[in-house]
Amino acid sequence: MPNASTKDKMSGTDLVKQRKGLMITPDLCIACRGCQTACKQWNKLPGDKTTNTGTHENPPNLTPNLYNQIHFIEKPMDVGIEWLFVRRACMHCGEAGCMDICPAPGALFRTKEGAVGFDKEKCIGCKLCAAACPFDVPRYDENDKISKCTLCSDRISNGLSTACAKGCPTGAIKFGNRDDLIGKATTAGYNLYGETALAGMGVMFALKEEPAEYDLPKPQYNASIALWDTLIRPLTVLGLGAVAAGALLHYITIGPKEVEPDDESKKGGE
Ligand code: SF4
Ligand code: SF4
Ligand code: SF4
Numbered sequence: 001m002p003n004a005s006t007k008d009k010m011s012g013t014d015l016v017k018q019r020k021g022l023m024i025t026p027d028l029c030i031a032c033r034g035c036q037t038a039c040k041q042w043n044k045l046p047g048d049k050t051t052n053t054g055t056h057e058n059p060p061n062l063t064p065n066l067y068n069q070i071h072f073i074e075k076p077m078d079v080g081i082e083w084l085f086v087r088r089a090c091m092h093c094g095e096a097g098c099m100d101i102c103p104a105p106g107a108l109f110r111t112k113e114g115a116v117g118f119d120k121e122k123c124i125g126c127k128l129c130a131a132a133c134p135f136d137v138p139r140y141d142e143n144d145k146i147s148k149c150t151l152c153s154d155r156i157s158n159g160l161s162t163a164c165a166k167g168c169p170t171g172a173i174k175f176g177n178r179d180d181l182i183g184k185a186t187t188a189g190y191n192l193y194g195e196t197a198l199a200g201m202g203v204m205f206a207l208k209e210e211p212a213e214y215d216l217p218k219p220q221y222n223a224s225i226a227l228w229d230t231l232i233r234p235l236t237v238l239g240l241g242a243v244a245a246g247a248l249l250h251y252i253t254i255g256p257k258e259v260e261p262d263d264e265s266k267k268g269g270e
Contacts, residue, residue, distance in 0.1 A: 019114035020156050021092070021178035022165060023185050025206040026214055029085040029172035031056070031070055038167025039068045042152065062088055064139040064147040068164050073215055086214045087173065089164075090137045090149040091194060092116050092202025093219075097132035101225050107146070114178070114202055115151035134198075134220050151202060178202065194219065 039045070045065040050058050057072035073084040092115045099108045099116060107122040108129065125144030130136075139147045152162035156175075160166075165175035174181060182195055185206040193211050194201035197219035205216065 015110075015112065015114055018112060019178045019200075019202065020151070020176070021114070021181055021202040021204060022151075022162065023174045023176075023181040023204050023206055024087050025172050025174070025185070025190070026084055026086050027172075027206075027208055028170045029070065029087070030170055031072065031083070031085040032169065033070055034167040034169060035068055035087065035164035035173055036066065036070060038163040039149075040065070042155070042163035043067065043150075062137065062139055062148075064141040067147070067149040071215060073213075075213075084214055085172075086205075086216070087164075088135075088137075089203065090116060090151070091135055091198075091219075092149075092151050093134075094199030094201065095221050096198070097134065097222055097225050098129035098138060101128045101132040103128065111151070111153045111157070113151070113153065113156050115153050115156075116202075117150055117153050118146045118148065120145040132222060132225050134217060134222065178204075 040047070045067070048059050048063050048065055050060075052058075053060060055072060057070070059066055059069065062069050068087060068089040071086045071088050073086065075082040075084060094114075096108070096110075096116050099110070102108045103126060104122050104124045106119055107124070109117050109119070111117050120141075120143075123145045125140065127138070127140065127144075129146060130138040130140075137148050141147050152160070152164075155162060161175040162173075165173045174184075178200070181204065182192065185192055185204070188206070190206035190208065192204055193207055193216055194204035198221055201219065205211070205214070207214065211218075
């Protein structure tokens with residue numbers, strides 16, 4: 001059965017009231033990567049073997065064992081360079097393309113705090129969620145099962161903050177009720193990224209400059225998902241070429257896949 005629209009699922013009054021989130025303030029980030037370490041520690045994720053690519057950014061992107069990565073941007077200035085440090089991870093979109101396209105019932109689901117959770121046991125490894133995600137988030141482990149940030153659902157459902165927010169020494173990652181986070185960042189004079197886009201993202205950014213300066217894309221729900229939902233989902237459920245269907249959807253919605261140096265990080269293993 002197709003999943004119900006995530007937009008519908010986010011509209012319940014209780015969920016909106018209970019919705020938790022993160023506010024990321026890149027201006028406060030010192031790139032200590034305490035958040036990366038805290039996430040790995042809490043989720044028992046092993047280290048990744050990496051190579052020096054001439055930048056301090058390491059690893060260079062998300063991996064199946066890295067749910068939360070600090071992206072380094074170097075901006076040339078009149079004298080020297082300016083660094084911007086921007087967290088990459090699942091945005092826990094209110095209107096989540098990954099959930100809408102997923103053909104495996106229960107593999108991706110909405111938690112009562114508004115996060116997008118996953119169940120590896122139910123994931124069939126078709127990778128449609130990766131094609132549907134506007135933020136290039138889902139990764140796959142050595143068994144081709146989805147791997148991504150859970151918004152620490154096992155912590156926040158027990159009244160704790162997320163591990164990354166707890167591990168951040170500067171307040172660059174703040175956890176709380178989504179509405180409170182929005183109120184505080186707005187009062188502090190920041191422009192918000194993610195407040196209303198995609199039916200409101202669970203992870204938002206408090207910015208002083210335009211989102212493009214931070215390599216943040218325009219949040220877009222791919223309208224083709226709804227169209228292809230009816231065609232591709234039955235094929236994948238029947239097991240008739242799930243990977244081919246994913247590739248077809250990727251081609252139609254995003255275009256031909258370009259091989260990038262960090263594409264290896266999207267696979268399981270090293
Ligand atoms: S960021 Fe991507 S993986 Fe995360 S909820 Fe949004 S669409 Fe899904
Ligand atoms: S919310 Fe939890 S799972 Fe997500 S990046 Fe932070 S520590 Fe990792
Ligand atoms: S722990 Fe906080 S300051 Fe350190 S890298 Fe992460 S977001 Fe930046």
